[in-house]
Amino acid sequence: MWASPMAIRVEWALRLKGVEYEYVDEDLGNKSEALLRYNPVTKKIPVLVDDGKPIAESTIIVEYIDETWKDGYPLMPADPYERAQARFWARFAEDKCNAALYPIFVTTGEAQRKVVHEAQQCLKTLETALKGKKFFGGDNVGYLDIIVGWFAHWLPLIEEVSGASVVTDEELPLMKAWFDRFLAVDVIKAALPDRDRLLALNKARREQLVSSA
Amino acid sequence: MGDHELKLLGMWASPFVLRARLALSFKGLSYEYIEEEIFGNKSALLDKSNPVHKKVPVLIHKDKSICESQIIVEYIDEVFSGTGPSLLPVDPYDRAVARFWAAYIDDKLFSLFMMMIKGKTTEDKAKGRRHSFAVAETLEGALKGCSKGKSFFGGDNVGFLDIVLGGFVAWVHTRDILSRSKQFDAGKTPLLAAWLERFCALDATKAVMPDVEKLVELSKMRQARDDAAAAAVSQSN
Numbered sequence: 001m002w003a004s005p006m007a008i009r010v011e012w013a014l015r016l017k018g019v020e021y022e023y024v025d026e027d028l029g030n031k032s033e034a035l036l037r038y039n040p041v042t043k044k045i046p047v048l049v050d051d052g053k054p055i056a057e058s059t060i061i062v063e064y065i066d067e068t069w070k071d072g073y074p075l076m077p078a079d080p081y082e083r084a085q086a087r088f089w090a091r092f093a094e095d096k097c098n099a100a101l102y103p104i105f106v107t108t109g110e111a112q113r114k115v116v117h118e119a120q121q122c123l124k125t126l127e128t129a130l131k132g133k134k135f136f137g138g139d140n141v142g143y144l145d146i147i148v149g150w151f152a153h154w155l156p157l158i159e160e161v162s163g164a165s166v167v168t169d170e171e172l173p174l175m176k177a178w179f180d181r182f183l184a185v186d187v188i189k190a191a192l193p194d195r196d197r198l199l200a201l202n203k204a205r206r207e208q209l210v211s212s213a
Numbered sequence: 214m215g216d217h218e219l220k221l222l223g224m225w226a227s228p229f230v231l232r233a234r235l236a237l238s239f240k241g242l243s244y245e246y247i248e249e250e251i252f253g254n255k256s257a258l259l260d261k262s263n264p265v266h267k268k269v270p271v272l273i274h275k276d277k278s279i280c281e282s283q284i285i286v287e288y289i290d291e292v293f294s295g296t297g298p299s300l301l302p303v304d305p306y307d308r309a310v311a312r313f314w315a316a317y318i319d320d321k322l323f324s325l326f327m328m329m330i331k332g333k334t335t336e337d338k339a340k341g342r343r344h345s346f347a348v349a350e351t352l353e354g355a356l357k358g359c360s361k362g363k364s365f366f367g368g369d370n371v372g373f374l375d376i377v378l379g380g381f382v383a384w385v386h387t388r389d390i391l392s393r394s395k396q397f398d399a400g401k402t403p404l405l406a407a408w409l410e411r412f413c414a415l416d417a418t419k420a421v422m423p424d425v426e427k428l429v430e431l432s433k434m435r436q437a438r439d440d441a442a443a444a445a446v447s448q449s450n
Contacts, residue, residue: 081288
């Protein structure tokens with residue numbers, strides 16, 4: 001689905017590996033027969049179908065891509081401990097940071113200020129994994145950059161739509177610098193959804209959510 | 214056996230710790246086990262080695278800490294690939310399928326157990342039980358697909374997914390006793406029921422399985438404590 005950060009991860013992984021793929025957009029309000037057949041358990045996108053075999057869950061798909069096209073660009077770190085660290089932070093970002101960011105989108109005023117602060121604490125913890133490095137993956141973009149990378153494109157947008165300030169030079173300097181570096185990578189830039197279209201979609205969503213809150 | 218320089222911080226009743234212990238057991242790896250108190254203060258070692266979550270299990274390998282039970286299992290499998298059986302499948306697609314079901318188990322099964330244990334009303338608990346049968350049926354399908362007619366999710370031998378689900382086995386037995394029903398009913402989920410028996414009969418499993426009677430006692434004690442807390446709250450309202 002064009003606006004899904006989870007689907008973008010898969011595209012980034014495939015593009016870094018130089019693997020050709022056919023992109024099929026799903027209307028999540030009217031899921032296709034193919035999606036329901038390929039992922040009957042959770043019925044979610046993204047689903048990668050490789051030679052008729054479906055793989056679901058974006059973090060799992062990215063590892064699959066790395067293992068299947070193992071001679072291409074390396075996504076996972078080579079060292080098992082570094083791999084464990086990358087998986088740990090990916091899980092932290094998915095479980096904690098995502099949950100901390102969503103409330104910003106649906107709140108205003110004092111309530112929002114409170115959740116912004118909480119989200120910043122969460123992101124500060126994640127930021128420790130960036131210390132002394134250009135990317136989470138080291139000198140080059142890797143698995144963790146791919147998993148967390150959607151923040152770089154989506155967060156500034158969410159900030160604009162919600163009137164909040166989350167990732168700033170004062171609060172999260174390493175993360176802010178990483179946002180710029182990450183979005184400057186050609187392969188990453190090439191797969192981003194159109195900003196204006198995304199902005200319009202999220203503006204409408206926020207209005208709906210805030211008014212019904 | 215050799216010194217692998219492994220320490221495991223754990224808690225005897227935790228299904229996530231049990232996963233890590235099962236992995237170490239099936240791989241035949243020796244380690245120092247350090248018990249964290251359930252209701253006590255967290256130890257300095259735990260604070261230091263898992264500063265983000267302060268939870269067990271934590272595997273400490275030569276002074277490096279690895280957290281999160283599934284991540285620990287994968288780490289053990291990768292680092293000690295020459296020792297004992299391989300836990301993750303070799304084929305990337307089979308690995309992706311195993312990881313998918315492992316994520317499903319953590320997402321659905323754990324929250325269901327919580328609903329059944331901590332459910333405020335009998336209705337909550339009943340809802341938990343209904344959903345758990347639905348999840349069990351889905352896992353039955355997963356077992357059928359992954360095992361391809363063999364004994365375990367991993368095929369002929371115990372693998373990653375057996376260990377991931379295996380961590381919950383003590384709680385399954387505990388719930389069976391407390392609810393006087395079967396979580397993995399042989400009538401509804403025959404493969405899963407057979408798997409449970411087979412898995413629990415293995416020496417490597419028995420070596421680390423916690424005492425189910427103690428778990429039943431712990432459950433009752435927790436329930437009594439929760440009930441007392443709830444009663445105190447309603448009295449003060």
